[in-house]
């Protein structure tokens with residue numbers, strides 16, 4: 692048992708790791724001592740992020756993987772195991788939000804894509820992880836404050852994040868007996884390409900910032916530390932939980 696927040700001797704897979712929150716998590720895991728497997732759809736994107744880690748003395752492997760495609764997810768675990776052996780941690784971070792508007796007007800294709808990437812992907816990856824996870828293994832799902840309540844104009848995206856929180860709670864119960872923990876983080880507005888439409892819209896940004904106690908939006912590194920903690924043995928008594936990291940936005 693340890694209270695130290697370290698990932699030494701562990702291998703962690705991070706999906707959606709080529710930029711934004713996923714890249715910040717991958718770098719933080721490497722700084723904490725882990726071998727990191729970075730996955731996203733575009734090989735060049737994860738290659739660049741992995742190169743930054745290895746240039747700093749860290750250990751990284753870049754694998755192209757579309758989280759909506761089951762065969763890609765299976766191949767990701769095969770490649771990661773071939774390189775590093777046992778995988779100790781999984782961060783389900785990749786997600787998509789192809790539609791912004793009233794929930795009832797979403798087209799079937801956008802609905803299906805959101806479900807595939809945001810839910811089927813994390814479920815398939817959790818299955819791949821659990822099939823080989825050692826006691827002490829840890830899954831961290833990147834949810835959103837959009838999954839904690841109403842998400843106007845992002846309804847189906849918010850619905851997938853609420854379901855991801857439910858998946859977190861259920862898998863915590865189902866995998867707990869194996870010694871595998873499952874937690875989630877729920878970020879508020881964070882400056883990434885994903886959130887650029889919101890952040891560049893002055894009126895929307897003002898609306899968010901005005902009800903945020905810290906008076907600003909967040910940066911990817913401000914999410915990464917919590918994820919490293921949840922992956923580490925310092926969080927050994929924590930499972931089935933959601934850590935909200937939103938500058939206080941959801942506090943009232």
Ligand SMILES: NC(=O)c1ccc[n+]([C@@H]2O[C@H](COP(=O)([O-])OP(=O)(O)OC[C@H]3O[C@@H](n4cnc5c(N)ncnc54)[C@H](OP(=O)(O)O)[C@@H]3O)[C@@H](O)[C@H]2O)c1
Nearest residue numbers: 707709711712731732733758785786835880881883885886
């Ligand atoms: N930014 C925010 O305000 C905010 C707030 C709450 C929660 N979140 C959550 O944080 C997570 C990361 O978002 P972000 O803001 O960091 O976004 P981002 O900067 O746009 O990065 C998204 C990452 O996911 C990858 N990706 C996208 N679709 C994928 C797919 N089908 N399969 C595999 N990888 C895929 C992208 O790389 P490729 O293009 O190469 O695939 C990229 O690496 C998401 O779960 C998002 O819902 C974000």
